[in-house]
Amino acid sequence: MAKTSTKTITDKKAPAKKSTAKPKTISIEKVSEDILAKLKALDVEHQLQADIEWCLGSYRYDNNATGLLESASKAVAVFKQAQAKKTKGVTATFIASIESALK
Numbered sequence: 001m002a003k004t005s006t007k008t009i010t011d012k013k014a015p016a017k018k019s020t021a022k023p024k025t026i027s028i029e030k031v032s033e034d035i036l037a038k039l040k041a042l043d044v045e046h047q048l049q050a051d052i053e054w055c056l057g058s059y060r061y062d063n064n065a066t067g068l069l070e071s072a073s074k075a076v077a078v079f080k081q082a083q084a085k086k087t088k089g090v091t092a093t094f095i096a097s098i099e100s101a102l103k
Contacts, residue, residue, distance in 0.1 A: 026100065026101045028072065028102075038090070048075060
């Protein structure tokens with residue numbers, strides 16, 4: 001009897017999936033925590049810091065983001081002024097991330 005050769009089947013690679021990356025949605029809670037940390041680091045706007053802390057507690061209780069949205073919009077104005085003064089740590093990307101969370 002003659003030997004029969006068996007061919008090995010090579011595994012074909014699956015075609016690479018195209019990334020359908022959706023833009024990351026940033027929660028207003030996370031953004032507010034970042035805003036609060038940045039305000040504390042800069043040691044400015046103590047009343048706004050207190051408002052954000054209160055609104056974070058309120059949001060965690062009832063999931064109503066109205067206060068956080070108002071505070072974040074106030075913080076954007078503060079950070080834009082700080083950026084105009086060339087304050088270290090206030091970047092355009094940080095401000096843009098806050099603005100994207102407000103949309």
